[in-house]
Amino acid sequence: MRRIFVRPLKDFLKQRRFFELSTVKAFSDRKQSVVDSNHDAVNKINTKLSLVKSEFPSVPVASRSFADVILDALLRHSKEQPNRPAMINAEDENDFVTYEQLYIKSHTIAAFLESLKFGRGDIACTVLPNCWQFLAAFIGCSIQGGSISGANHNFIDRELAQQFIDSKCSVVFCSDIALDKVIKACENAPSVKKIIVVPLLLEASKLGEKKLPLNVVHFSTVLSATPNLNKQSLEVVVDKDVLLLPYSSGTTGAPKGVMLTHKSTMMNCFNYHFHHKLITKFDPNWEWKTGHQCFILPLYHIYGFGIAINCLLSGGCGILLKQFDGDIFCRTMQNYKINHGLLVPPVLVFLAKSPVVSKYDLSAMKFIMTGAAPAGSELIEEVKKRIPSVSQISQGYGMTEGSMASHLPVYGMDNTSSCGRLMSNLEMKVSDVETGQPVPIGEVGQICIRGPTTMLGYLNKPEATAQTIDKEGWLMTGDIGYLDSDGWTYIVDRLKELIKVRGFQVAPAELEDLLLSHKGIRDVAVVGIADNVSGEVPKAFVVKDNPDLTVNEVLAFVRDRVSPHKELKGGVAFVEEIPKVQQEKF
Structure with a gap:
């Protein structure tokens, strides 16, 4: 059973980080960079609200089923290029x-x-x-x-x-x-x-x-x-029938089925397809029907699924890796002369630090987009130094509940610390966490998205749906960020409890419930701690019910019952008690 009226240690850490970020000191570095770059932005920050519509042209609203659209595309591409592979196994x-x-x-x-x-x-x-x-x-x-x-x-x-x-x-x-x-x-x-x-x-x-x-x-x-x-x-x-049911922990709790309709899924594909045409900004000679993409992201993940479907709609050729292997990845990028990578931060770490990279010619690479978890500016600069042909590394942003991306970078406009600009057909507000009202531009608040890409809701979980989508249709992401006066969005913290391990979601609640099933554990709190390779890893604070309980026993108990990315790679710490506060007040 989850605790209802108390918050464990992770909530102290979460609340403390949020209130620190709300102070001038915590936010001054990023906000000041906006002000210093353009003195006029000061007035804009003070007067304009963070309530905006996308600057990009609208894409057509999906009105046909996914099957009709994808089958038309497959048939068209097969007639235009009968021998063109749609997908190739990178290993064979x-x-x-x-x-x-x-x-x-x-x-x-x-x-x-x-x-x-x-x-x-x-x-x-x-x-x-x-x-x-x-x-x-x-x-x-x-x-x-x-x-x-x-x-x-x-x-x-x-x-x-x-x-x-x-x-x-x-x-x-x-x-x-x-x-x-x-x-x-x-x-x-x-x-x-x-x-x-x-x-x-x-x-x-x-x-x-x-x-x-x-x-x-x-x-x-x-x-x-x-x-x-x-x-x-x-x-x-199209706006009611469910096409895709990925599982996500949302902003809190155990994984839930995310009901994505034909309309929401197709709108994001159309949106991404339009945005990807801007790739010619850095490579005028590139086109889908002769180009290749390397897919290292799992297809069950909304990011991997979305870019693979976009490839099929566009007539591209995807090279599929069953799982990430450094040699296979580099060989694929080299042999197919792939000029842009759709990656995640752990792969950036690999590109920056692994000796494997030196064995291959990756000079065809010109642009990298990274998503699923934040990437630091220092890491981005390391990759650029290692692969000089890469002129731009930018971040995107989205969530499963929004059918993938809500923000993407603009090719030719390098802003490494931003997660991009709002995509077509979408609205965004940065809202006060307590009131839900939009805050002035430049001030932090919860990122909220509204548009045709929003999920129908969580499968058989109306209460969780109501906590995530408000009555006005705003999808509350659980991420804390701000919008600058030039239209760039920045993520600075998370309200949600989720731990992001190599881009994969780990719900503390799931691990806590598992650990509490151990007879030797009286109470527990799981938090995410920083990790240079994985971004974050789970760590458990455990109150013993059995004085003979050991760290190795706890680690083995979890390891035998979960997937590798959910293991307690951050370790186990035994404590006398888990600090608790009232649910609604800090």
Whole structure:
């Protein structure tokens, strides 16, 4: 059970940091840089409110289903470039899928799902690393009017069961290497009727030797179905029907299903597609239909998913890494002469410090966008020195609940400390945390976003939805920041409890609940501490109920029950008590 009327140690730290940031001293360095650069900005800061609309032209509002839009794009690209690969396996360039093949295979998967009576309102989960089969499964589900909920391929069976149970998924697509834990997870998830196993990591012969349970079918069986390439489009309500159901901890608490509609998902794709055209600002010769992108971000994550779908809509060629490997990443960037990277801060650390980088020619790289977690200015400068061809490294900003990005950098306008400018069709306000009213430009407050990319809500969690989206439609991000007089947004702190480990969300509440299930633990608080490689890592403050309890025992207890990024890499500290304050007052 979560404590209702008290706040643990992490809230003292969170509140202390917020009140410090609210003082002139804590904020003076960043605010003064704006004032010093333009003396006239002083008056603007004092008179204008942080309530703005995007400066960019509006993009068309999505009115068609995702399936209609993506299938039209696949068909068009397959006719224009019949042999153009849509996606290539970075580990094996002979493992690829063309646009025509992806079009047909998506219809084939849809036909198999139809035989299972999978349709509108149904949900399929994926437990797959980055691979073209993930995208084919997603498109196939969308053709049937269903939804996809991607799970972390590294989840253990307990974590998978939580997502399967909460989403009530009826179909699971999983890799061969994940099959055993998926089967175990499904023992507690009666909604799952069929498991489709994709041979990716084990030798085909080894998978063939396994006797599959009755509810498990091989992916080759799915692909033997007869596709209906003339299938009539299913009617969907684009602003109500859920297309994507990623799981996010939101601003607090355990992971929740984020209901992203056809409209919200497509609006962000259209928006990103428009914004990406500005890439010609730094490379006039680059175009989608001859260029390549390297995808290291997991497709189940909204960032990785969004840029991969944008690639397909645009006719690009994506190179997929199943998991990050320094040599494979650098070789991909070198061999395909990729000129821009869509990365996260831990990869910037790799580029700045790893000796592996020196073995490869990365001189084609000219621009890097980083997101999912903040990147420091010093780190950005280190990467630029290491790879001199990179003229700009900028940060973007967004959240799963907003269908990916709300802010992106502008090519040719380098502002490393900002998280970018507000994207098309969106509104933003920086609001007073207590009143919800917009604060003057240059003052800190909670970042709030409103627009057609906002989620429908959290699955079966109306109270959590109401705490995140107010009655006026503002999505409250839980991030503290400010807007300067030139339209740049800056993030300076977080109200939310989430710990960001290599860009992945870790909810302290989830780890606290797990630790409290240990008989030797009386009370606990989990906080995030700074880490040079991961950004943040979880640390537990534990009150013993058993005097013989050891640090190693606590570490092992957590390690055996969670994914690697949730482990207590920040350590364990034993304390006499967890300080507590009233829920509403500091």
